[in-house]
Each structure stands twice: as structure tokens, then as C-alpha cells.
Amino acid sequence: MKSKKAELWEKYLLKTQRDDVISFASGRPSLEVYQFSLKKIKKSIVKIAREDISQIVDYSSVDGIKILKTTLINKYRQEGVPLKEKNIIITSGSQQALDIFFKSILKPQDKILIANENYIGLEKCLKNLHVKVLNLNKNIEETTDEELNQLFKKEKIKLFYLACDFSNPTGLTLNLKKRKEIIKKAKKYRFEVLEDQVYRDLVYHPQDQLPSLKKLHPGVNFIGSASKIIAPGLRIGWLIVNENNFKEAYEQKRASDLQTSFLNQKIIADFMKNNHEFQKHLKKLRRSYQEKMEILLSSLQKSMSKEFSWNQPRGGFFVWIEGPKSLDSRIFFEKALKIGVGVIPGFIFNYRKPQYNTFRLSISALPKNQIQEGVERISQALQNL
Amino acid sequence: MKSKKAELWEKYLLKTQRDDVISFASGRPSLEVYQFSLKKIKKSIVKIAREDISQIVDYSSVDGIKILKTTLINKYRQEGVPLKEKNIIITSGSQQALDIFFKSILKPQDKILIANENYIGLEKCLKNLHVKVLNLNKNIEETTDEELNQLFKKEKIKLFYLACDFSNPTGLTLNLKKRKEIIKKAKKYRFEVLEDQVYRDLVYHPQDQLPSLKKLHPGVNFIGSASKIIAPGLRIGWLIVNENNFKEAYEQKRASDLQTSFLNQKIIADFMKNNHEFQKHLKKLRRSYQEKMEILLSSLQKSMSKEFSWNQPRGGFFVWIEGPKSLDSRIFFEKALKIGVGVIPGFIFNYRKPQYNTFRLSISALPKNQIQEGVERISQALQNL
Numbered sequence: 066m067k068s069k070k071a072e073l074w075e076k077y078l079l080k081t082q083r084d085d086v087i088s089f090a091s092g093r094p095s096l097e098v099y100q101f102s103l104k105k106i107k108k109s110i111v112k113i114a115r116e117d118i119s120q121i122v123d124y125s126s127v128d129g130i131k132i133l134k135t136t137l138i139n140k141y142r143q144e145g146v147p148l149k150e151k152n153i154i155i156t157s158g159s160q161q162a163l164d165i166f167f168k169s170i171l172k173p174q175d176k177i178l179i180a181n182e183n184y185i186g187l188e189k190c191l192k193n194l195h196v197k198v199l200n201l202n203k204n205i206e207e208t209t210d211e212e213l214n215q216l217f218k219k220e221k222i223k224l225f226y227l228a229c230d231f232s233n234p235t236g237l238t239l240n241l242k243k244r245k246e247i248i249k250k251a252k253k254y255r256f257e258v259l260e261d262q263v264y265r266d267l268v269y270h271p272q273d274q275l276p277s278l279k280k281l282h283p284g285v286n287f288i289g290s291a292s293k294i295i296a297p298g299l300r301i302g303w304l305i306v307n308e309n310n311f312k313e314a315y316e317q318k319r320a321s322d323l324q325t326s327f328l329n330q331k332i333i334a335d336f337m338k339n340n341h342e343f344q345k346h347l348k349k350l351r352r353s354y355q356e357k358m359e360i361l362l363s364s365l366q367k368s369m370s371k372e373f374s375w376n377q378p379r380g381g382f383f384v385w386i387e388g389p390k391s392l393d394s395r396i397f398f399e400k401a402l403k404i405g406v407g408v409i410p411g412f413i414f415n416y417r418k419p420q421y422n423t424f425r426l427s428i429s430a431l432p433k434n435q436i437q438e439g440v441e442r443i444s445q446a447l448q449n450l
Numbered sequence: 451m452k453s454k455k456a457e458l459w460e461k462y463l464l465k466t467q468r469d470d471v472i473s474f475a476s477g478r479p480s481l482e483v484y485q486f487s488l489k490k491i492k493k494s495i496v497k498i499a500r501e502d503i504s505q506i507v508d509y510s511s512v513d514g515i516k517i518l519k520t521t522l523i524n525k526y527r528q529e530g531v532p533l534k535e536k537n538i539i540i541t542s543g544s545q546q547a548l549d550i551f552f553k554s555i556l557k558p559q560d561k562i563l564i565a566n567e568n569y570i571g572l573e574k575c576l577k578n579l580h581v582k583v584l585n586l587n588k589n590i591e592e593t594t595d596e597e598l599n600q601l602f603k604k605e606k607i608k609l610f611y612l613a614c615d616f617s618n619p620t621g622l623t624l625n626l627k628k629r630k631e632i633i634k635k636a637k638k639y640r641f642e643v644l645e646d647q648v649y650r651d652l653v654y655h656p657q658d659q660l661p662s663l664k665k666l667h668p669g670v671n672f673i674g675s676a677s678k679i680i681a682p683g684l685r686i687g688w689l690i691v692n693e694n695n696f697k698e699a700y701e702q703k704r705a706s707d708l709q710t711s712f713l714n715q716k717i718i719a720d721f722m723k724n725n726h727e728f729q730k731h732l733k734k735l736r737r738s739y740q741e742k743m744e745i746l747l748s749s750l751q752k753s754m755s756k757e758f759s760w761n762q763p764r765g766g767f768f769v770w771i772e773g774p775k776s777l778d779s780r781i782f783f784e785k786a787l788k789i790g791v792g793v794i795p796g797f798i799f800n801y802r803k804p805q806y807n808t809f810r811l812s813i814s815a816l817p818k819n820q821i822q823e824g825v826e827r828i829s830q831a832l833q834n835l
Binding site: 069071072093094096099102103106107110111113114115118119120121122123124125156157158160161164168173186189190193195295296297298299300316317319320321322323324325326327328329 | 491496505508509571574680682702706712713
């Protein structure tokens, strides 16, 4: 945990932002994706400005406005996850949900378990809290039940943070057996679970969606966000906690920024509250990402040499590429940039020791017609190493 | 620091929210005050929705959008305070500015100096950081230069947080001599200064405004906010740091919530960017608060017994009342509530030992025509103790 991941990430990302670069670096949604929501959001903002201006300018509540809470309760009820208002804290994006939950659960020297490849935004929040960060040696799927037991017996873990569905950076899905094992362990070894569901709604085939950890056990806490499914610029996320954790999370939300803007909450509630419309929107979004992902996967299949392997994401927009041990993704990054293609080296996502033979590809911001050309350039850069 | 101030404050505040209660408890702006800005904000939101929708939905920058930074640079230049973009972090309200600055400056066991009567929102942020909170025994004005020297010689202070102008809860103004002394000490004993300027623009007579600490010394950090001068619901504040502190504050902002919503920043920039218009707005706002404050002060003069004393605020909306040692503001609060008047007992603002013979009055949310009647009820409740 010595590296400053967010700074490093920003440095790499900025380098790829050149007109002549086909960039698989950014995880921001594409304009194409926004087209599904721009008009609707615009109309909604104008309506809210006209009808609710006195609520827009005034203070509201620490934990979020009722209409958005009700909307979320309805959303999760359809997944078989019953929630009450007293489980929900509306946050200024999911980054704040993470920060608030960590602050409300963790004390100095407490132990938190996270996957080795992980979201860079965890690092600073955890450093602030002076906690001990433990990592699984391998991906969660590859860790055996026996290894998990040994770990939990040896270490008194306070919190297990994990994402099960197409998460940043790997795009992996955790299988059902492993989900159930983790819930068993949580009960047996009495640790808290924070499930990151930020990418979960981007599943390509909803009928195959696996149950969330939250659905498997009501004590699980989780975070969600409007950023990947509606619009990141509005900065709306949510932290769902079990009853025991509500009071402290509420106080941490108050200490962080008093409350989230009414206007932004209302825009998101407007967008989601008609569930039929919202499901139609999600369908379009999923199809768009799925189409791009299929192009990416078939292009990789065509262009990449046999020493490289990658996963077949079932949702979202990330693919994790593993190369031969000899690959140094830092050198590869520079070579790739020279011939006009951007990736993010995998080591910046590593919380244990850095692995230099991996990189992350994202198709979120890329137009469909650039993906194949981009992969060809990647392949070419790899051959010239 | 054992009490949970924010919870206690919420408890008291909620009790006063009854239709039959004239409440001096809340510090939220009155609808009357909003009337100065509602129409303008509404128009601005509609315009932004139509013109900048793609920026509204997309990610923007960690430290804030350029147009708002430029607007703030212009605002402070007129006060003789030169700023660069690299001094400014736009935050989600001033509570977040506090939290971010504290996180970026303070390590566990570091010592922070604050006034004894202070904003309740400090408590949780400081508790999170495991720092040592030192208090001045008296108000800063009453603390002699010699006492200050002794304190700074004895204790290695890392940060002095203070508000000089009409601050919550006392409404006091720090005189120029003391401001200069503090700057001298900061240089001599090498501590950081964070000046809370959230109420500063609410000065009744701008020509008599004293220079800010920031103006007296460019190394001072300060926070400002749109909440007291435009609208709290939009959750826009700003943290102004010296160059040495920018990088860490930037990283803490990112870890807190990635960035503040473009839409909200743009609304505030729109409101402030025409300085002539903005100054006209401030004039109306100041006059409104001043009128109400004059009614409050003359009513107190008429109705209160000689054992009570209070200050003559030169801006803002708070007055701090000190009663005889025998007064217990907790009991007084209940008696007052019974006959229909709300106050906030002063002890909840105390960071050193609680003093029960004080209470805070705010005229921000009260209509003019209720103030005199409210003070008469206070006087009556005090007589019946």
C-alpha cells in the first residue's frame, strides 16, 4: 500500500487522452450511452426547477429524500431484497458510500479483507483509517474453501469488501457456490460484508444473473450508484446498511457533507421511479455494452497470441488480460501509446505486490467501430516489445 | 468531547419544530431570504439543463469546474486576496471543506486549537482523526497575548481553526489587533491556520468589515460557502489552501466523493459571476438580516433582566446570551418550549466543559413580526424558572 494508486491512475489516463489514441483506458460511459438518457434528464431538470425550487434551495435530510428512498426500496424489492428507509443512506456517489461505510465500521488496526485486484479508490480511504489491509493471494474464485477457513481462523477480520459482478478492474463474476461459502464464513467468523454492486445492473443476460450476497443474507451491507446506469456527473450513490450500522453511518454522512443535494437526488428518483421505463433503459444500455464486448472478445480471439488469456465478462465493460510473466505492462503501455492505443497497466490495481504482466481494457467510452482497430494495435504493440 | 453534539443539536432542534413555537433555534435561511434568489436560480437551472446537459451527466474534475474557480478568484481579488486555481478545491458544502482539510493536515495525536464555543460539525470529523483538541479557556478576544504565548510554547499546535466574523454560535467579531496577533503567532510557532469565512459576507456595514486572516497573511487557509449567501440546498462550498496543502487536499477530495456535481457548481457560478448583480443581492440579504437583528436587540434591551448580557453582532444572524450562573439552559429550554418559544442551549456548542448558563438565538428563519413576541416569551419563561 505504498503506491498512490489514484495519482498513478490519473497519470496513465491523462496520457491516453490524445485525439490519435483509441483508448481502452477510461471507465466513463460513452456519449452513445448517454444518448439514452440525456433528453429525459434534461426534461426532468426543467420540471424540478419549476415545481420544486423551494426544496432545491433549502436544506433537506442527512440520509436522503423520501422519494428516492422509496424508489430504491421498490427497485430492490423486485430483486427479492426487502429494504426499509432506515437501511438507506443516499450518498454523493459510491465513492462517498465506501468512505462513509469504512469510517463507520473500521477503527485503527482493524483488519479488512479485499481482493488483490481492486478499485483504486479504496486505497486513500483505508489509509486515512490506519487499518490493516489483507488480500487474498488469488482471485476469490481460485481461493479454496480450506484457504478461506485458514485465513479467517488466523486473522480476526472485521470487514470483507468485495464485488461479485463484473467489477472494476477484472470484470469477473463470482460463482454461486463461492457466494454461499462467503456468507457461511461471515456468519461463522462474524465479520461484516460490504458488497459493491455498482456494476451489477449491467448484466448482459438478466435471466442468468446470480443472487447478490445481500439476497443470500440480509445482514450484508452494499453500495449502489447511478453513475454506471444513469449519469456519473450527478454524483448520486447509495449505501445500504443493516440496522445495526445505520446510526453510525448516518452520523458519518452528516460529518462528511451534511447531506446530498435535493436536486440531484430528485433527478435520479425521477429517472428510476417508473420501473417499466427504467427497465427499458437498462435493456438498451446492456445491449449497447454487450455488442461492444462481443466485438472486443472476438477481436482479441483473432489478434492475440496464445500466451495471453482473458475472461468472458457476463456484464459491464471491463476485461482483464493476463500475459506471459515476461510482459512488463509499463513498457507495453508506452509502446502501445506510440502506435495510438491506450490501456491501463494492471499493476496499479494490485493491493498486494504488483503484477506487471496484466492490463485492463474497458469498452465503455469507445465507439463500436474503433474496437477492432484498437485490438489490432494492441497486438502489434505486444509483438514489438 | 464525550457528548455527541450533532445528535444532541438535532434532538433540540426537532423539539422546536412545532407550529405554535416561535423558534430562534434554526440557522437555516428564511423563505424571505430565498425570495431574493429563487427566480434567478430557477432560470439558471433551466438554462444550464438546455445548454450544458452533456457536462451535467458526465464526470468533471476532482477540484472543481473552471468557471466557478474563476468566479471565486474574481470575488476574492476584490477583497484584496489574490488566488490561483491551484489554491481552490470546490467542495460539497463547507462541512466537506472542513472534513477534507482536517484529513489532509492532521495525523493521530496532532493538536488542534479551537474556541470553546464552536460549530458542532467539527466534533465528529475530529473524533475520526484521533487528534487532541485543545480549547481556549475564554473567548479568543478575552485571551491575553501572554496567555496565547504560554499556550503555544507549552503545546506544539498543528492547526488553529477559527472564525473571525459573526460565526456560529456566538455571532462575535474578532478585533483587528487580535487578528494580527494570531498571524504573528502562526509565523512564530509555525502552525497552520484554517479560517472559517462562512458568515463573513453577511456583514451589515461592509465599509467597516475587518480584513480577514487570509488578507493579513497569504499562508492562511480558509473555507467559504454558498449556503449562507445563496442556497444551502445546492451543497456548494470551497476550501482555499496555500500551495503546500493543495496536493493532499486534492487527494482527500477525490477519496471523499471523487468530485462535486457540475450542475450545482454551474448554478452557483451563474449566480455569482456578474459581480455587480451579486453585490446587489448581498446588499438585500444583509439589510434583511440587519433589520431583524435590530428588532431582536431592541426587544432584548426592553425585556431581559439585568442579569443577562449579550453581544451586538456586526453581521450574520446569531446572538449569544449569557445568564446568571444559576441558569440551567436545559430546564429553561423546556419551560420556554411550553410557552411557545424555541432556543438552543449553549452548552451543546462547548468543546471544553459545558456551561449551562448560555443560549443561542438565531433570527435567520424568523419572520420580522414574530421576533418581539418571541423575546417576550423568552423573558417570561426566564421569570418562571
